[in-house]
Structures are given as structure tokens and as C-alpha cells.
Amino acid sequence: MPSQSIINPLRLMPFAARVPKVTSELNWKDKLGAVKARLAINRHAYMVNAGLYAIGNPNKSSDVFVTSNYKLTFDILRKNLADFNAWMLVLDTKGVNVWCAAGKGTFGTDELVKRINKTFLTDIVSHRKLILPQLGAVGVAAHKVKEQTGFSVSYGPVRAEDIRAYVARGYKVTPTMRKVAFPLLERLKLVPVEIVLSYKYFFAGLLILMGLSGIHPDGYSIVSIAEKWVSVTLNTLVTFLAGTFFSPLLLPYIPFRSFSAKGLVVGLCSAVILLMFNALGGNFVENIAWVFLFGAISSFFAMNFTGASTYTSLSGVLKEMKIAIPIQITLAIVGLVLFTVAQLIN
Amino acid sequence: MRKFVYLKNVVTLQLDKDKCNGCGMCIKVCPHAVFEISNKKVEILQKDACMECGACALNCASEALTVKTGVGCAAGIIEGMLKGTEPTCSCSSAGCC
Ligand code: SF4
Ligand code: SF4
Numbered sequence: 189m190p191s192q193s194i195i196n197p198l199r200l201m202p203f204a205a206r207v208p209k210v211t212s213e214l215n216w217k218d219k220l221g222a223v224k225a226r227l228a229i230n231r232h233a234y235m236v237n238a239g240l241y242a243i244g245n246p247n248k249s250s251d252v253f254v255t256s257n258y259k260l261t262f263d264i265l266r267k268n269l270a271d272f273n274a275w276m277l278v279l280d281t282k283g284v285n286v287w288c289a290a291g292k293g294t295f296g297t298d299e300l301v302k303r304i305n306k307t308f309l310t311d312i313v314s315h316r317k318l319i320l321p322q323l324g325a326v327g328v329a330a331h332k333v334k335e336q337t338g339f340s341v342s343y344g345p346v347r348a349e350d351i352r353a354y355v356a357r358g359y360k361v362t363p364t365m366r367k368v369a370f371p372l373l374e375r376l377k378l379v380p381v382e383i384v385l386s387y388k389y390f391f392a393g394l395l396i397l398m399g400l401s402g403i404h405p406d407g408y409s410i411v412s413i414a415e416k417w418v419s420v421t422l423n424t425l426v427t428f429l430a431g432t433f434f435s436p437l438l439l440p441y442i443p444f445r446s447f448s449a450k451g452l453v454v455g456l457c458s459a460v461i462l463l464m465f466n467a468l469g470g471n472f473v474e475n476i477a478w479v480f481l482f483g484a485i486s487s488f489f490a491m492n493f494t495g496a497s498t499y500t501s502l503s504g505v506l507k508e509m510k511i512a513i514p515i516q517i518t519l520a521i522v523g524l525v526l527f528t529v530a531q532l533i534n
Numbered sequence: 535m536r537k538f539v540y541l542k543n544v545v546t547l548q549l550d551k552d553k554c555n556g557c558g559m560c561i562k563v564c565p566h567a568v569f570e571i572s573n574k575k576v577e578i579l580q581k582d583a584c585m586e587c588g589a590c591a592l593n594c595a596s597e598a599l600t601v602k603t604g605v606g607c608a609a610g611i612i613e614g615m616l617k618g619t620e621p622t623c624s625c626s627s628a629g630c631c
Binding site for chain 2 (some may be wrong): 280290291322323325326327328329330331343346356361363368370385386439440445446447489492494495496497498499500501502503504505506507508509
């Protein structure tokens with residue numbers, strides 16, 4: 189054990205004095221930061237220092253909750269530890285949330301062992317128990333931590349909101365606390381990030397379609413772009429939202445299991461609805477072109493939502509992509525060719 | 535709330551029953567209630583619900599479980615293919631990736 193071989197210079201101070209204290213209340217700055225992180229602004233720089241923190245007035249027998257140094261996660265935990273006296277052991281996950289960091293291995297056995305040693309946790313608490321969020325199990329092997337440090341790992345609930353109930357039940361999780369759900373609100377929270385991550389594709393698609401709409405029976409004309417840009421932009425925007433917003437929103441209610449098929453359904457439905465109201469804004473051939481493009485674009489963006497979802501497996505996504513990408517490319521090419529033809533017969 | 539289940543029969547999760555000692559750790563760490571205990575051994579109850587996160591295999595001290603882990607994230611896979619690296623995850627969410 190390193191605490192025996194290394195002399196801890198802090199040992200002379202009372203232990204409570206050398207650990208930074210945090211409150212459980214979030215101020216406006218924390219809240220603004222959370223909104224910005226959700227919108228993917230400055231997301232990667234949003235972290236706190238790794239190490240041990242005190243919440244309330246913990247002593248040698250207080251619980252130790254382990255978390256990541258992504259500030260949003262850290263804030264959610266301390267908020268849910270209001271009026272607890274406890275320790276928070278924050279791992280250096282490079283500002284990434286527990287689940288993702290565990291997948292990458294930064295929230296992992298090695299980092300946890302290192303952090304236990306670095307913070308002299310064996311001196312600070314007399315018990316040998318750590319409470320980890322259950323999703324940390326993706327990166328942490330409980331039996332190895334025990335072997336290497338003597339601390340036994342208890343996996344608590346998935347959501348920090350359940351910690352109070354978990355402690356009140358004598359450190360027992362219920363089956364629901366263990367399950368990762370994917371409720372409407374959770375899906376909605378992920379939409380802004382999804383949009384921010386995909387707007388490049390949106391603008392690329394828009395540029396191509398704008399470029400094509402300049403084609404004219406007598407050559408190329410800027411005037412026809414000027415005439416068309418409103419309807420082209422609106423259509424592209426609707427299909428973008430079909431994939432990034434409506435598909436995630438309606439996820440469990442759309443038929444098919446694969447996300448790309450769900451996106452295709454939503455895309456085609458939106459195209460047909462717009463068609464019924466004669467709102468696609470082109471001639472007959474162009475409207476048919478839009479139906480193809482709606483399918484392709486919406487399917488692609490919905491497929492990208494697999495990453496944000498909480499239940500897709502790598503094997504499943506690979507299988508889905510093998511089928512979906514050729515279909516999306518075919519739809520897109522047919523759509524673009526028809527779109528071009530439509531401009532020529534205008 | 536409706537249940538979310540992804541594609542059928544694609545998951546790589548495997549259990550070696552001879553090695554299982556029935557400790558129940560896999561049940562504790564699985565976020566999708568894939569396992570069930572019966573007769574002091576664990577059983578795979580709903581394989582299609584597995585998202586291949588790897589928590590069970592990593593925390594099974596008797597090494598009874600194997601699963602090819604990775605992120606089920608199309609954008610990450612595309613990025614990996616373009617850059618010629620492993621599928622990476624841009625970690626946009628509160629869940630994974
Ligand atoms: S963790 Fe391993 S040994 Fe324990 S019940 Fe699960 S499969 Fe069996
Ligand atoms: S890999 Fe993850 S989701 Fe699949 S059974 Fe294991 S713990 Fe459950």
C-alpha cells in the first residue's frame with residue numbers, strides 16, 4: 189500500500205481541513221454552464237479538478253461517492269447529496285461523463301486505484317467501501333479494485349437522482365434504479381447536441397441543392413437560385429429536423445427496430461404531408477425528387493442518433509449500417525438526378 | 535413507457551455456464567436486465583436487450599462472460615472508417631456517445 193511507503197506531508201493537518209469543501213447548491217453560473225454544455229458550447233473544457241471533495245461535514249466513517257470530473261456530472265451528484273455528510277472522489281476523466289469515460293477506459297480500474305492512492309483515502313476514511321455509479325462498471329472491475337486497494341466497490345443506482353432512496357433503503361438498488369431508460373425528456377435533451385454535431389452535413393446538403401437549383405434549360409442562372417432558395421432551404425430544414433428531432437422524439441412509436449428505417453419512415457411521411465399541401469414548391473418531377481431526398485436525409489440523421497441512444501449495440505449498428513448506407517446513397521443519387529432533371533424541364 | 539429493443543440476434547454476448555459461480559455481479563451491473571439467476575447459475579434472459587457495454591464481462595471475477603464491446607454509434611463508426619481508426623465516440627450525450 190502506497191500510504192505506508194510514501195510519507196504524506198498532509199498527515200499532520202486535520203484531515204477535514206485539507207479536502208476542498210463544496211456545497212450542494214448550484215448557483216446561476218453552474219446552471220448557465222449546464223445549458224451551454226447541453227448545447228455543446230465549450231463542452232470539452234467543462235471540468236473540475238480530480239481529487240477528493242467534502243460535502244457537508246464528513247468524518248472517517250462517511251460514505252465515499254465516486255464520480256467523473258465532467259462538471260455537469262459533478263454538479264448533478266453534489267445537488268443530489270444535499271444535506272449528506274459525504275466524500276466525493278472525482279476521477280480524472282478528461283471532462284467526460286461517467287458512462288462515456290468508462291467506455292473509453294478513463295473512468296476505469298487504473299484511474300480509480302491511482303486516485304485512491306493520490307488522495308490518501310485510506311487515511312481519510314476508516315471503512316473500505318466505495319459507491320460508484322452503476323454505469324462506471326463499464327470501465328471498473330470491482331474485484332480488481334479490491335485486490336489492489338482493499339476497497340470494495342458497491343455499484344449504486346444509474347441515476348444520481350436515486351441516491352437518496354438508495355441510501356435510505358440500506359444501500360440497496362431496486363431493479364428500476366438499475367435500468368437505463370430512455371424517456372422522452374432524456375431524448376429531447378440530446379436533440380440540441382445532435383443538431384450541433386450534424387449541422388455541417390445540413391449546410392453541405394443545402395449548398396449542393398442550391399448549386400443544382402441554378403441549372404436552367406438555357407444554361408446556368410443565379411436568378412433561378414434566387415427564386416428557389418426559400419423553398420430549397422425550407423425543405424432541407426424540414427428533412428433535417430425529421431431525422432434529428434422528430435425521429436428521436438417519436439422513437440418508440442415509429443415502426444421498425446433499426447434507426448435508419450425509422451428515419452426513412454419519418455422522412456417519407458413528412459414529404460408526403462408536404463406534398464399533400466402542395467408545399468414542396470417545385471414542379472412534378474422536383475416534388476418526386478424531394479420525396480427521395482427526404483427519405484435519404486432523414487434516414488441518415490436518424491441513424492446517427494444511435495450514438496445518443498442508450499440501448500444500441502455495436503454489432504447491431506454495424507449490421508444496420510451495412511444495409512442502410514447503400515439504400516441512403518441510392519435514394520440520394522436518384523433524388524439529386526431527378527432534381528437536376530426537374531430544373532432542366534422547368 | 536414502451537420498451538426499447540434493438541435488432542434481433544446480433545449481440546455477441548456469451549456465457550460459459552461451467553465457470554459461473556452464481557455471484558450475481560453481472561445482474562448488478564447490467565443496465566438492461568439481460569440476466570436472471572436460477573439454480574445458483576446465471577442465465578441470459580433477454581439477449582437482444584444487450585447493448586454490448588461490457589460491464590458484466592469486466593466485473594465477472596470468474597471470467598464466465600464474454601462480449602465484443604464497443605459503442606453502438608453510427609457517427610462514431612463512420613468517423614472511424616474515414617480516419618482508419620477504431621470506432622470512436624464523440625460523447626455528446628448524458629448516456630453514451
Ligand atoms: S458475474 Fe460471472 S460468476 Fe457471477 S453470476 Fe455473473 S456470470 Fe456468474
Ligand atoms: S454487455 Fe452490458 S448490456 Fe450486455 S449483458 Fe453485459 S452488462 Fe448487460
